[in-house]
Amino acid sequence: MKSFLNVKDLGDLKQALDEASEIKKDRYKYCELGKNKTCLLVFFNNSLRTRLSTQKAAQNLGMNVIVLDVNAGAWKLETERGVVMDSDKSEHLLEAIPVMSSYCDIIGIRSFAGLKDRDYDYAETVYHQFVKHSGRPIFAMETATVHPLQAFADLITIEEHKQKARPKVVLTWAPHPKALPQAVPNSFAEWMNEADVDFVITHPEGYELDPQFVGNAQVEYDQMKAFEGADFIYAKNWSCPGVTRPEQYGEILEDYHKWLSWTVGARQMAVTNNGKFMHCLPVRRNMIVTDEVIESPNSLVIPEAANREISATVVLKRILESL
Numbered sequence: 001m002k003s004f005l006n007v008k009d010l011g012d013l014k015q016a017l018d019e020a021s022e023i024k025k026d027r028y029k030y031c032e033l034g035k036n037k038t039c040l041l042v043f044f045n046n047s048l049r050t051r052l053s054t055q056k057a058a059q060n061l062g063m064n065v066i067v068l069d070v071n072a073g074a075w076k077l078e079t080e081r082g083v084v085m086d087s088d089k090s091e092h093l094l095e096a097i098p099v100m101s102s103y104c105d106i107i108g109i110r111s112f113a114g115l116k117d118r119d120y121d122y123a124e125t126v127y128h129q130f131v132k133h134s135g136r137p138i139f140a141m142e143t144a145t146v147h148p149l150q151a152f153a154d155l156i157t158i159e160e161h162k163q164k165a166r167p168k169v170v171l172t173w174a175p176h177p178k179a180l181p182q183a184v185p186n187s188f189a190e191w192m193n194e195a196d197v198d199f200v201i202t203h204p205e206g207y208e209l210d211p212q213f214v215g216n217a218q219v220e221y222d223q224m225k226a227f228e229g230a231d232f233i234y235a236k237n238w239s240c241p242g243v244t245r246p247e248q249y250g251e252i253l254e255d256y257h258k259w260l261s262w263t264v265g266a267r268q269m270a271v272t273n274n275g276k277f278m279h280c281l282p283v284r285r286n287m288i289v290t291d292e293v294i295e296s297p298n299s300l301v302i303p304e305a306a307n308r309e310i311s312a313t314v315v316l317k318r319i320l321e322s323l
């Protein structure tokens, strides 16, 4: 595997899930595979889980790891070609990428959507610059439009906790005070479309996700109706994807105070099938989800985060095998 951005990059999903459970039983099984190989993790944005779980995964495989926080100690990087570099950015990505790749064998990138220019974000411009100029396998640690390591961990978690062969899974928008990317819901939707689940997406009108990710999901604008009989509730905020009105891309369409009834609480969980609660974290309590729901025995947020180590170990193993 030379690139990890989409669900298709993993090939057969059943096989990938089998590999995940094999690694979960013995996470050091392939501890020789990465000997004398170096994994570089490049962060343009903050992270807790991705930073720790991906380092741990690389260490499980016997790799060396280097972490670079671009905005904390490195030169600020210009990402667009053709600009006169008279701002605070001292170095261009076009030099930085080949330099970084000279020190490592595999590169992970975290580079969130700018939420200003839809075409730039949805073309995955920064990610593809790394692919083109590094000559190394590149994997996404949340890029402009996707977060596949998260979606893979989410699928592993659903597999582990499902009580029936084909559970009902609901992705629900929830309010948030800041404009957030669509990467997490995009990938979750993309992966659920490939999984053996009944998949429903619910959000206020105007927050329609890009059709390439929605796939065959049922879209329901009534949150309570969507929750009926659900086995898993996956909450997340996202800003306007600009599908119907491109000029609204990246915006919060209405003040969040108007949408606080969408905060996932006991009222909504009561109509589910004793549903499990999921969120990728970090989460704002009593905005996205109430204290009561996130602290309940049905909350999977901690095992879900723990599975990030497993998804990353499978992905890095696949990449190492292709070197």
Ligand code: AN0
Residues within 6 Å of the ligand: 142, 180, 181, 182, 183, 184, 280, 281, 282
């Ligand atoms: C980020 C997002 O919504 O994409 C990262 C989630 C894993 N969240 C925040 O910025 C709060």
Ligand code: CP
Residues within 6 Å of the ligand: 046, 047, 048, 049, 050, 051, 142, 150, 280, 281, 282
């Ligand atoms: N879920 C997730 O990716 O968390 P971090 O932003 O803390 O890495």
